[in-house]
Amino acid sequence: MEFFTLQDYYTHTKGIVYLIMGGILVAATLYWQFLMGGNRKDD
Amino acid sequence: MLRRTFLGLLGGAGALAALPATAGAAGKHFGPHPDTMAVLFDATRCIGCRQCEKACNEVNNLPAPEKPFDDMTVMDTERRTDDKTYTVVNKYATEKGGVFRKMQCNHCLEPACASACFVRAFKKEPNGAVTYDASVCVGCRYCMVACPFSIPAYTYNDPITPRVVKCTMCSPRLAEGKLPGCVERCPKEALTFGPREEIIKIARARIDAYPDRYQHHIYGEHEMGGTCWMYLSGAPFSEIGMREDLGTTSAPELTSGALAAVPMVVGLWPVLLGGIYAVSKRNQKVANAEKVMAVKNALTKASSEAEKKLSEELKKADVANKRLIEVEVKKAVEEALSAKDEDAASSEEES
Amino acid sequence: MSTVEHASAQRKSLFTPFNIVAAIILAAGLVVTVMRFTGGLGAVTNLDQNNPWGIWIGFDLLCGVALAAGGYTTSSACYIFGLKKYHAGVRPAILTAFLGYALVVFALGYDVGRPWRLPYPIFVQQGTTSLLFEVGLCVMIYLTVLFIEFTPAAFEWLGFKKIRNIVVKMTLALTIFGVVLSTLHQSSLGALYTIVPSKLHPLWYSPYLPLFFFVSSICAGLSMVIFEGTLSHKPMHHLMDKEYLDNHDGLILGFGKGCSLILFGYFAIKVIGLAYDNNWHYLATGYGAWFLVEILGFVALPSFLYAIGARDRNIPLIKWAAGLTVFGIIVNRFNISMVAFNWQLPSQLRYFPSWGEITISLFVVTIGVLAFRFISTRMPIFYEHPDYKGEH
Ligand code: SF4
Ligand code: SF4
Ligand code: SF4
Numbered sequence: 001m002e003f004f005t006l007q008d009y010y011t012h013t014k015g016i017v018y019l020i021m022g023g024i025l026v027a028a029t030l031y032w033q034f035l036m037g038g039n040r041k042d043d
Numbered sequence: 044m045l046r047r048t049f050l051g052l053l054g055g056a057g058a059l060a061a062l063p064a065t066a067g068a069a070g071k072h073f074g075p076h077p078d079t080m081a082v083l084f085d086a087t088r089c090i091g092c093r094q095c096e097k098a099c100n101e102v103n104n105l106p107a108p109e110k111p112f113d114d115m116t117v118m119d120t121e122r123r124t125d126d127k128t129y130t131v132v133n134k135y136a137t138e139k140g141g142v143f144r145k146m147q148c149n150h151c152l153e154p155a156c157a158s159a160c161f162v163r164a165f166k167k168e169p170n171g172a173v174t175y176d177a178s179v180c181v182g183c184r185y186c187m188v189a190c191p192f193s194i195p196a197y198t199y200n201d202p203i204t205p206r207v208v209k210c211t212m213c214s215p216r217l218a219e220g221k222l223p224g225c226v227e228r229c230p231k232e233a234l235t236f237g238p239r240e241e242i243i244k245i246a247r248a249r250i251d252a253y254p255d256r257y258q259h260h261i262y263g264e265h266e267m268g269g270t271c272w273m274y275l276s277g278a279p280f281s282e283i284g285m286r287e288d289l290g291t292t293s294a295p296e297l298t299s300g301a302l303a304a305v306p307m308v309v310g311l312w313p314v315l316l317g318g319i320y321a322v323s324k325r326n327q328k329v330a331n332a333e334k335v336m337a338v339k340n341a342l343t344k345a346s347s348e349a350e351k352k353l354s355e356e357l358k359k360a361d362v363a364n365k366r367l368i369e370v371e372v373k374k375a376v377e378e379a380l381s382a383k384d385e386d387a388a389s390s391e392e393e394s
Numbered sequence: 395m396s397t398v399e400h401a402s403a404q405r406k407s408l409f410t411p412f413n414i415v416a417a418i419i420l421a422a423g424l425v426v427t428v429m430r431f432t433g434g435l436g437a438v439t440n441l442d443q444n445n446p447w448g449i450w451i452g453f454d455l456l457c458g459v460a461l462a463a464g465g466y467t468t469s470s471a472c473y474i475f476g477l478k479k480y481h482a483g484v485r486p487a488i489l490t491a492f493l494g495y496a497l498v499v500f501a502l503g504y505d506v507g508r509p510w511r512l513p514y515p516i517f518v519q520q521g522t523t524s525l526l527f528e529v530g531l532c533v534m535i536y537l538t539v540l541f542i543e544f545t546p547a548a549f550e551w552l553g554f555k556k557i558r559n560i561v562v563k564m565t566l567a568l569t570i571f572g573v574v575l576s577t578l579h580q581s582s583l584g585a586l587y588t589i590v591p592s593k594l595h596p597l598w599y600s601p602y603l604p605l606f607f608f609v610s611s612i613c614a615g616l617s618m619v620i621f622e623g624t625l626s627h628k629p630m631h632h633l634m635d636k637e638y639l640d641n642h643d644g645l646i647l648g649f650g651k652g653c654s655l656i657l658f659g660y661f662a663i664k665v666i667g668l669a670y671d672n673n674w675h676y677l678a679t680g681y682g683a684w685f686l687v688e689i690l691g692f693v694a695l696p697s698f699l700y701a702i703g704a705r706d707r708n709i710p711l712i713k714w715a716a717g718l719t720v721f722g723i724i725v726n727r728f729n730i731s732m733v734a735f736n737w738q739l740p741s742q743l744r745y746f747p748s749w750g751e752i753t754i755s756l757f758v759v760t761i762g763v764l765a766f767r768f769i770s771t772r773m774p775i776f777y778e779h780p781d782y783k784g785e786h
Pocket of ligand 2: 159160161162163164165172179182183184185186187301344
């Protein structure tokens with residue numbers, strides 16, 4: 001994709017970053033549960 | 044605890060602020076689209092006839108003005124673009140006498156209005172025009188706040204379909220191969236339309252040809268990242284109502300630092316906060332365990348002490364008992380002995 | 395006879411001075427509301443082409459969001475930093491924050507031209523380069539998070555045990571989301587103004603604006619919790635349980651101490667901002683004097699008062715410091731959105747709020763107070779529900 005303004009370029013990249021941010025929030029929650037859910041003996 | 048963790052927060056936030064302000068644009072250059080058109084306004088040619096205002100009003104079907112376009116008294120006060128006018132010509136008293144200057148949207152190369160709009164209602168067209176789409180506009184008016192040239196206006200008195208109003212660079216006319224209305228009508232050729240590269244060359248050539256007549260600056264070549272409407276003037280630009288302190292940093296660059304920090308917060312805050320949580324929970328657990336241990340210790344200590352005391356008591360009691368027994372025994376023995384003595388004595392008496 | 399007496403007694407209790415003032419404001423607000431939505435923004439506001447944002451943004455949005463920061467500061471102190479003794483303060487703070495954000499959105503419905511399009515930026519066309527997009531997105535999600543965080547109180551009131559327990563299990567995740575979202579939109583509100591170096595006075599413009607807004611929002615949140623606990627103490631006293639009352643002074647001391655320190659940091663970064671842009675010479679101007687009033691009188695002074703209050707365990711002094719801090723944050727937001735904005739314009743083109751705008755702002759605040767009173771007198775806010783005692 002070719003961009004002729006910084007403005008269009010940022011619109012594109014920020015759009016992707018916003019989607020990734022949503023993914024990160026979900027992933028962080030799941031990963032936390034994975035991390036804390038193991039052998040509970042010693043914590 | 045509160046103090047330490049909040050300090051940690053502050054430190055984290057500080058690290059964010061230190062992010063490079065131009066993250067993301069590094070090493071990239073976005074030239075204007077090769078088809079970008081531009082208009083040059085030459086203040087030394089403008090006679091303040093207001094014909095451009097009239098033409099603009101006609102080609103865009105704008106409502107009729109309060110005072111007709113041939114009434115020159117309106118120029119006694121400085122006006123700006125508003126919800127009924129895309130362009131105005133103002134008169135300024137300068138060191139070079141009265142000077143007229145036309146004002147309309149400058150069609151920035153990196154439009155602040157587009158950068159600010161949260162529904163992308165503005166679009167930078169390949170032909171250079173910055174156009175507005177009222178069908179998505181929410182009416183937050185952030186574009187008006189953001190525009191460094193204070194151009195967009197709002198129809199405040201419309202309750203149902205209020206909209207932003209600004210010059211379109213006659214984008215529909217350009218599509219038909221026509222000139223912008225104001226450019227076409229100007230009787231003095233104070234307005235020149237053409238490809239932006241050409242327009243800059245023309246402007247330079249005029250300055251070179253008449254170095255005494257012009258300020259040696261093409262206003263709009265670099266201001267706020269460059270614009271499609273550019274200006275030549277004999278009087279200093281600040282004297283004809285144009286700000287010379289805008290700088291050359293474009294709007295998207297101004298906000299890129301803050302925008303770059305946003306995803307970092309999302310990425311790192313859960314880690315930081317989760318860590319603090321885990322540590323504080325762990326501390327609490329340790330503290331709790333210590334408490335339990337302390338209670339236990341206290342209990343065992345107390346019970347062992349009690350035992351010791353008991354056995355001591357017992358021992359003491361033993362001793363006392365023994366003494367008592369001894370005494371009793373002694374007493375008994377003594378009694379027995381004395382009885383024996385008495386017996387003996389009596390038996391001695393008897394025998 | 396007895397029924398007549400009863401009725402008149404009830405009427406008397408309804409006609410308290412507070413209720414009468416509230417009723418007047420509500421009535422006036424409704425009138426202005428009708429004018430606003432039939433005549434447009436121009437009919438009731440002093441907004442014009444040069445001043446597109448007035449107190450509906452400067453007060454209702456900027457101050458509203460900053461002062462509702464008590465929700466994320468209190469809940470993170472309790473659930474993330476493990477300061478369990480502040481637990482009793484969490485519910486009032488969450489309720490205030492939820493109402494605060496709900497009212498911010500409500501007030502935006504007056505300010506934007508076509509309020510029914512407010513979901514457009516999120517669902518129709520996303521202007522991702524706009525800081526306002528970031529604010530809108532976060533406020534929307536955070537309002538949802540706050541609503542979920544508040545529901546356990548409602549569920550306890552209604553007796554929905556199962557779903558209440560499910561929500562309570564999500565507390566940690568919700569709290570962390572809350573802090574992430576708050577960090578983002580609190581700072582983005584400041585970042586809104588990073589696009590206008592040419593219109594905002596240099597003493598208030600700074601590339602650090604997002605950081606200033608975020609840090610000051612923590613102070614605003616902590617101070618608001620103290621301040622508002624004081625306000626609701628008298629009228630709500632009969633509802634407060636022993637845990638709330640026992641911990642109240644401890645909470646005030648702890649928050650006072652924390653706030654003092656953060657105000658110190660806020661003062662420090664304000665000075666750094668001054669140095670970073672080399673704005674010292676502006677201090678000698680009229681705007682400079684006002685700037686000094688702001689950072690000395692409304693940042694340094696409350697920080698110091700808080701410190702003295704915490705050292706001497708002087709609760710009334712801490713409460714005064716909290717009031718001063720809250721007022722100072724309002725002054726700061728007013729400065730950025732109105733006083734120092736468009737400073738380059740001649741005075742006759744500057745903005746001053748109209749009566750209509752002030753009425754709506756009061757109207758919104760009154761609705762908030764009434765809603766808070768309505769909810770906290772019915773649901774377990776200041777006390778623990780007997781079924782769930784000691785469960786934290
Ligand atoms: S002059 Fe203003 S309205 Fe026109 S394109 Fe530039 S920022 Fe947008
Ligand atoms: S008023 Fe309309 S065009 Fe301007 S920023 Fe808001 S949504 Fe975009
Ligand atoms: S370009 Fe068109 S819309 Fe813009 S001022 Fe000229 S006539 Fe008006």
